[in-house]
Amino acid sequence: MxxxxxxxxxxxxxxxxxxxxxxxxxxxxxxxxxxxxxxxxxxxxxxxxxxxxxxxVQAAYAIGSMLMxxxxxxxxxxxxxxxxxxxxxxxxxxxxxxxxxxxxxxxxxxxxxxxxxxxxxxxxxxxxxxxxxxxxxxxxxxxxxxxxxxxxxxxxxxxxxxxxxxxxxxxxxxxxxxxxxxxxxxxxxxxxxxxxxxxxxxVRWSLAPVLLFVLAIGCVQWSFSEARYELFDHPERLALVILTGVLLLGLFGMHQWKHDEPLLHLRDLTHPGFLVGIALYALYYFIVNFSNYLFPQFAEQGLHIPLVTTGWLNSFAALISLAVAVLYIRYAGQVANKRALMMAGCIAMAGASFWLSSIPPDAPASALYGALVIKGFFGVLMVLPVAALTFRALDARHFAKGYQSKNIMRQMMASFSSAVAAVALQDNRFMEYNDLAARVTPSDPAAVSWLHAMQVHFEQLGYTVSQAQGAALAELGATLQQQALFMACQHLYQVLGAVAALAAVVVVSQRHLR
The missing domain is CATH 1.20.1250.20 (MFS general substrate transporter like domains)
Structure with missing residues (x-):
């Protein structure tokens, strides 16, 4: 025994x-x-x-990941x-x-x-x-x-x-x-x-679909990362790459649909519930990756919060998510209407984004805690119900095939949303800086007074008059850069809040996942 x-x-x-x-x-x-x-x-x-x-760089990781x-x-x-x-x-x-x-x-x-x-x-x-x-x-x-x-x-x-x-x-x-x-x-x-x-x-190996897939996702990912710049410099090249990517994806999809041993089993993944779930997954990954890129820039560079404190703040929001996840695992079975949970998660993200978009530029780190608590609910209340309901629509024998397609979409959306966030932040920062700089003129008494005060400050530190003038101008430029980034981040938080609110509307209107 x-x-x-x-x-x-x-x-x-x-x-x-x-x-x-x-x-x-x-x-x-x-x-x-x-x-x-x-x-x-x-x-x-x-x-x-x-x-x-x-x-x-994100596109490169996504291409490698999707190929694997x-x-x-x-x-x-x-x-x-x-x-x-x-x-x-x-x-x-x-x-x-x-x-x-x-x-x-x-x-x-x-x-x-x-x-x-x-x-x-x-x-x-x-x-x-x-x-x-x-x-x-x-x-x-x-x-x-x-x-x-x-x-x-x-x-x-x-x-x-x-x-x-x-x-x-x-x-x-x-x-x-x-x-x-x-x-x-x-x-x-x-x-x-x-x-x-x-x-x-x-195993029947076939090089053609692999090459077709690599070319297709390569074109798509290049479009994600370069669209904003190619649109004005080389619009015809951007249009050609986009058209080529769409065509190659279409050819790849047709090949996979007809193939006996495809890379992606598209024929087995046509259930409406699964397709709606994948669309909601895509919304979730766009929002969460956009937010993950934006917050460190906003806190560290926009609000001048120290790097380690910014890390604490980010981890604080994730700890809230972990606590909510523990509660979800324990009590989710008692909630019949999972769609209400998903909608609540989207509303929480929208509320957190609009909260962050209204914080004053001199706010301390403690002013962010309320928004971060609300934000911590989003990941759990949105993605866990979607995960449970999406794959319920598939037979058990198709689970691996569905998860494969879902993870390709995850990598594509992670790359896309990060690219959009990086490019949008830089563009908005540039526009805000130009707008602020245009207001700082010799006829602006506030700007003249500020520069004079900074010059006097540097002269008191031992600078010569010319050195003090240069240092004051440099300080003004740095202040304008910081303020421009702060305003750009707040504008993007408004956009993110609108996207999260739209996601809540999509959740309410869909009828396949409940």
Missing amino acids: KAPRWHHFLHREKQLLLMWLLGALVGMEFLENGMFVFASSHILGGIGVAPREFAQ IAMQQWLSRHFGYRHYLLLALLLYALGDLASANAANLAELTTARLMQGLGGGAFFISTRVLIPMLFSPAQRPRAVRVYMLSIFSVGAIGPLLSAWLVDGWGWRWVFWVVLPPAALIALAVRWLLPRHLGRSSTP
């Missing part, structure tokens, strides 16, 4: 370790991406490029999940190492492309592995561990990123991920069954 009990204990402990391994895999990618977005201005500044190039997601079923069936994930972890670590050592935009873009190739495997594979590794009785616990891992790293990421950048430099945003990646690789090698997911029949 002792041996079976001992084996049962070991099996139970191994199952628990597997749950946490899946959570760690997906959590590592969420953690690193969250740190990268939070520290993006410092990372790009560290290699001497403009903020607009963030869109290009598209090939996930082929690769996992050929190699098995253990070797597939070990290969992905190797690519991810190499890309992370290259990112830490990048010295220019081309090197960082290439490194993030490689990192995306590895990272694309984690989210989809770990979620698909839950029904493969655990019995129906164990799956609810595995899903809870999985969701809590995602929300927990969301609370850790901003603060850790701020602390690393402030104390050690931006390269440590990448260095810090390497030890966990090595530990996770050892756990994958030890815990995952050798042939899990491996097909007994040969």
Whole structure:
């Protein structure tokens, strides 16, 4: 009797370790991406490029990730999940190492492309592995561990990123991920069954759809990152790339629809409930990624809040989300109308955005807490009901196929929304600066008085008259830049609030997810 009990204990402990391994895999990618977005201005500044190039770097990661997601079923069936994930972890670590050592935009873009190739495997594979590794009785616990891992790293990421950048430099945003990646690789090698997911029949490889997919998403992602600049400089080139991307996506879709072993199983994903769920997912990812890019710029550069304090504020909002997630997991089953929860989440985000858009320029960090508390409800109340209801529309045998398509959309929207946020912030900042600068003229008594006071201040510090004049003008320019960024951020928060309100209307009007 002792041996079976001992084996049962070991099996139970191994199952628990597997749950946490899946959570760690997906959590590592969420953690690193969250740190990268939070520290993006410092990372790009560290290699001497403009903020607009963030869109290009994000597009590179998205292309690599989407390619790996598209090939996930082929690769996992050929190699098995253990070797597939070990290969992905190797690519991810190499890309992370290259990112830490990048010295220019081309090197960082290439490194993030490689990192995306590895990272694309984690989210989809770990979620698909839950029904493969655990019995129906164990799956609810595995899903809870999985969701809590995602929300927990969301609370850790901003603060850790701020602390690393402030104390050690931006390269440590990448260095810090390497030890966990090595530990996770050892756990994958030890815990995952050798042939899990491996097909007994040969996998039919076809290069044509892969190349078609890469070309299509490459054109789409280039359009996302360069549209604003190409629109005025080379509109005909932008139109050609957009047309080419749409055409290639159409050809790829037709090919996949007819193919016996496609990369994406589009024919099995036509249920209206699933399609509506994917549309709501897209709205969620646009809003959350736009907000994640905007807030650090607003707090640190717009309000002059110290970097580490900005990290604390961001992590505070994520801790609220984690607390709401715990409550949701415990009590969501008692709420029959999930659409009301989704609508409440969107309204919370709209309220938080409009709150942040009305904060005065001299507001202390404490003035942000109320908006951040409200914002913390959005992620949980919006995405968890959508996640539960979207895949309910599919048969269990189509779950992996649906999750694959959902994750491709996630990466595309993450890249698109980050690109829109980066470009819109720079454009609005430029326009606000020009408007402010036009008001500062010799005929403006307030500007003249301010400059005179600053000049006197610098003269008292020992500057000569000419040096004091130059220093006062430089101080004025810096003040105008800071004020322009603050006003641009507030304008974009108004836009974000309007988008969140629109999302609430979409949730109310749809009839397929309830």
